[in-house]
Each structure stands twice: as structure tokens, then as C-alpha cells.
Amino acid sequence: MRSLAELESVFEIPQAVPDAGARGADLLRASEEVLEHWITARGEIPTGDEREGFRLLALHRQGTKGDPSFNACRETCREIVYHYNLVTMRGEYSDITDRLCMLAMISKHLYLFVSGKMQVAELGEFCCSAKPIRSADAAL
Amino acid sequence: MTTKEKYQKVAYYPGCALEGSGHSYNRSTKAVGKALGLDLVEVKNWNCCGAMEVKNIDPKIQTYLSSRVMSTAANEMDMDVVMAPCNGCYHNLKKAEYDLKNDTESAEVVDRLSKKAGHKTYESGQVETIHALDWIKDTIGEEGLKSRVKNSLSGLKIANYYGCMYTRPRHIFPEKDQGPGSESTSKPHFMDDLLAAAGAENVDFPLKTACCGGAHTLSDSDMSTKLVLNILQTAKMAGADVIATECPTCHSGLEMHQIRAEKTLGEKVDIKILYFTQLLGMALGLKAKKVGVHENISDSIKFLKAKGLG
Numbered sequence: 203m204r205s206l207a208e209l210e211s212v213f214e215i216p217q218a219v220p221d222a223g224a225r226g227a228d229l230l231r232a233s234e235e236v237l238e239h240w241i242t243a244r245g246e247i248p249t250g251d252e253r254e255g256f257r258l259l260a261l262h263r264q265g266t267k268g269d270p271s272f273n274a275c276r277e278t279c280r281e282i283v284y285h286y287n288l289v290t291m292r293g294e295y296s297d298i299t300d301r302l303c304m305l306a307m308i309s310k311h312l313y314l315f316v317s318g319k320m321q322v323a324e325l326g327e328f329c330c331s332a333k334p335i336r337s338a339d340a341a342l
Numbered sequence: 343m344t345t346k347e348k349y350q351k352v353a354y355y356p357g358c359a360l361e362g363s364g365h366s367y368n369r370s371t372k373a374v375g376k377a378l379g380l381d382l383v384e385v386k387n388w389n390c391c392g393a394m395e396v397k398n399i400d401p402k403i404q405t406y407l408s409s410r411v412m413s414t415a416a417n418e419m420d421m422d423v424v425m426a427p428c429n430g431c432y433h434n435l436k437k438a439e440y441d442l443k444n445d446t447e448s449a450e451v452v453d454r455l456s457k458k459a460g461h462k463t464y465e466s467g468q469v470e471t472i473h474a475l476d477w478i479k480d481t482i483g484e485e486g487l488k489s490r491v492k493n494s495l496s497g498l499k500i501a502n503y504y505g506c507m508y509t510r511p512r513h514i515f516p517e518k519d520q521g522p523g524s525e526s527t528s529k530p531h532f533m534d535d536l537l538a539a540a541g542a543e544n545v546d547f548p549l550k551t552a553c554c555g556g557a558h559t560l561s562d563s564d565m566s567t568k569l570v571l572n573i574l575q576t577a578k579m580a581g582a583d584v585i586a587t588e589c590p591t592c593h594s595g596l597e598m599h600q601i602r603a604e605k606t607l608g609e610k611v612d613i614k615i616l617y618f619t620q621l622l623g624m625a626l627g628l629k630a631k632k633v634g635v636h637e638n639i640s641d642s643i644k645f646l647k648a649k650g651l652g
Contacts, residue, residue, distance in 0.1 A: 270510075270511050273510055273511060274506045274510065274551075274552075274553045275552070275553065276528075277528055277529075277550075277551045277552065278548075278549070278552050280528070281548040281549070284548075285548065300579070303579060304548065304576070304579060304580070307572060307575060307576045307579060308548050308549065308576070310572055311549055311552050311553075311569065311572050311573070311576070314565065314568050314569050314572060315552070315553050315569065317565075318555065318558065318562060318565040318568075318569065321562060321565070
């Protein structure tokens with residue numbers, strides 16, 4: 203599993219891409235790794251299972267157990283899967299580079315959301331802003 | 343009574359954001375209601391819904407605060423529908439409704455605090471909480487809007503951004519995902535439907551319910567800026583020249599971090615951010631000032647004038 207810092211560069215918008223399918227697979231795999239980080243940080247072993255044919259969706263389901271706020275990336279994961287399908291199953295389309303760029307940007311959003319939550323994790327039932335304040339109060 | 347008739351006159355709960363950073367949403371919601379002949383009666387002496395701050399400390403206190411708003415509407419104003427345009431308020435009132443129906447302990451806390459505060463305890467089911475999108479969609483609808491449009495939004499390419507609280511968590515919105523005609527929690531479309539009826543072209547926007555970082559905009563501003571920048575760039579890549587919003591927190595975040603992204607990251611994204619009520623208002627023939635475009639942080643006036651609006 204690559205570190206979060208290493209993963210950041212994977213989500214940069216691709217320029218000329220000779221093999222769109224391979225780049226799409228790379229983005230999907232990197233998105234899975236982002237969720238693996240979240241699950242590992244919670245002391246669990248990332249699942250190898252799939253849901254609806256995608257490990258990413260199984261990982262999201264695992265990551266959201268006991269943490270409703272993680273559902274805020276549910277649709278993002280589904281959009282990654284949808285755009286991955288557009289890239290890999292409709293390879294003959296002329297807008298393939300646009301689709302690939304869109305996949306990169308959606309995947310980047312998942313990366314930003316999860317890495318942001320990793321910095322301030324377990325901070326409240328539905329929002330992650332208050333814990334540092336509460337912790338500071340407790341320390342006084 | 344049909345839903346259409348029921349929603350003609352509703353208790354209006356603007357919430358605190360609409361009195362501050364989201365004032366243009368308040369102004370445009372009222373202006374659109376007036377233009378459409380709908381009746382808004384503001385909840386008397388309303389209080390904070392508990393927002394995120396109270397909910398993080400004690401969710402039951404948040405349930406009480408939201409219940410007091412609903413109690414006032416039901417027991418002091420004899421209203422059976424509360425309309426909350428703010429996603430945070432809307433979400434919290436729905437959560438309170440769910441908790442009071444399903445959690446005895448919450449109901450006991452609310453009863454105790456209501457008695458202490460000297461008002462009637464809100465009973466689950468006394469009012470129905472709706473969003474401004476439900477209000478316009480179910481009273482006027484797409485066909486009704488089409489017949490009232492004076493300045494078509496044609497030529498505007500819009501990415502509709504719903505934010506995270508309008509559809510989550512699913513279990514507090516039992517009326518959604520009920521098939522044709524109902525809102526979808528996975529792919530919300532009410533705002534798309536209304537703006538399309540007003541002539542706009544909606545783009546396929548994959549981040550319509552993604553996180554804007556609103557919850558940690560103060561504790562981790564850099565991350566919020568990155569999240570917003572990605573939303574803006576994705577909307578631009580999808581072909582949009584406007585992002586339509588229906589949440590004051592999302593709206594402020596998009597506007598402020600658009601500026602911050604340019605300052606701190608050197609990334610300028612030329613996309614306009616407008617409340618859906620501002621867009622609908624202008625489509626109904628209202629001036630830009632009447633729907634508070636001048637109160638937005640970003641300047642859209644020139645752009646709108648070039649499109650024949652405002």
C-alpha cells in the first residue's frame with residue numbers, strides 16, 4: 203500500500219494517455235488504497251471482498267460501519283466506479299480523455315476527503331470540527 | 343388536502359445562516375415565494391436548530407432545540423408544515439423528528455426541557471419538515487414554472503450542487519427514494535428539474551453530493567480550500583459556468599474558498615456561484631438586486647447581464 207503522500211500525485215489530471223484502460227485501473231486501485239488507509243487506521247484489515255463487482259464499494263461499506271460521517275463519500279465511490287466503467291467499457295468513444303480526467307478528479311475528491319478525515323478523525327457524530335476544541339477543554 | 347394545497351402556506355424557518363452569511367438566500371427565497379403566490383409565515387421567536395456545534399457536544403440537546411422550533415409552529419401558530427431552506431436546519435429538524443419517533447430517551451429529554459422552558463412539548467408527527475426545493479417542486483412544479491418564466495435561463499450551463507446534508511443519513515428522510523416523483527438520496531434531482539424547467543442546461547456533475555469541507559473550514563481551512571477547488575474544477579470540466587446551491591454553508595464555502603484558492607494556491611476558477619432561488623427569481627422576471635445577487639461574495643452581475651438576466 204502506497205503512502206497517502208505518494209498517492210496524491212496519482213490523482214493529477216492525466217495529459218496524453220496512451221492506454222486509457224490501464225490509467226483508469228490505476229486510478230481505481232489508488233482509490234482502493236485510500237480507503238485501505240482509513241480502514242487500517244481504524245484497526246481493521248481491509249476486506250478483499252467485492253460489492254457489485256468492485257472492491258472499492260466493499261471497502262467503503264467496511265469503512266462506514268460505525269461512522270455515519272464516512273457516508274459522505276458513498277456517492278463519490280459510486281461515481282468513481284461509474285466513470286471507471288465509462289473509461290474501460292467505452293474505449294472507442296472520442297471523449298475518453300475527458301472521461302479519464304473526470305475519473306481522476308472524482309478520485310482526487312475521495313483522496314482529499316479521506317486524508318482530511320484522517321487528520322481529524324473520530325471527531326463527532328456527523329461532523330469533524332469539534333474534537334480539538336473539546337480535547338483542549340479537557341486538558342485544562 | 344393535496345400536498346400542493348398543504349404547501350401553499352408554510353411556517354418559514356430561515357435559521358441563523360440566512361440572517362448572516364446566507365442573507366441573499368433568505369431574500370431570494372422570500373422573493374420567489376411572493377412571485378409564485380406562496381405564503382411564508384416566519385416561525386415566531388425561532389431559535390438555533392442545534393447546528394453542528396451543539397450536536398457534537400450533546401445530540402439530545404440538539405433534538406430539543408429543533409423540537410422547540412417545530413413546537414412553536416405546531417402549537418403556537420397552528421401550522422402543519424415547516425419549510426427550512428438551509429440544509430443544516432432541514433437536516434436537524436428531520437433528525438429530531440426521527441429521534442422523537444424512535445428513541446424514548448430523546449423524547450423524555452425533550453419533554454423535560456420543554457416543561458422547564460415553559461412551552462408545549464413537541465410530539466412526533468405534529469408537523470412535516472420540508473426543504474425549499476420540496477416547497478417549489480410540489481406546489482408549482484416544472485410545468486407551473488415553465489408557464490411563469492419571463493427570462494429563460496437558456497444559455498446557462500449549471501452544475502447543481504446539493505451538498506452532504508440534504509440526503510444523508512437516508513433513514514431520516516423516509517419520503518425520499520419512493521419511486522417516480524420523489525427525491526433520490528443517491529442522485530438528487532429536484533434542483534436540476536426546477537432549473538431545467540426555467541430553461542437552464544444542467545451538466546452531468548459527479549460531485550453533486552460530495553463533501554465541501556464545510557465542517558472543518560475553520561479547523562482545517564487548507565483542506566476545505568482543496569476540496570472546494572476540486573469541486574469548482576470538476577464543475578468547470580463538466581462544462582458548467584454556474585454552480586447552483588441550496589445550502590448556505592456550501593454556498594459560503596464555495597465562494598470564500600474560491601477566493602482563497604486563488605490567493606493561497608494560485609488557482610483561479612472562473613465559475614459563478616448562485617443560489618437556485620436567485621436563478622429561479624431572475625427567470626421569473628425579478629431583478630438581480632431583488633434576489634440579493636449583490637449580497638453574494640462573488641460578483642456575478644456582469645455575467646448575468648451578458649446572459650440577459652437581472
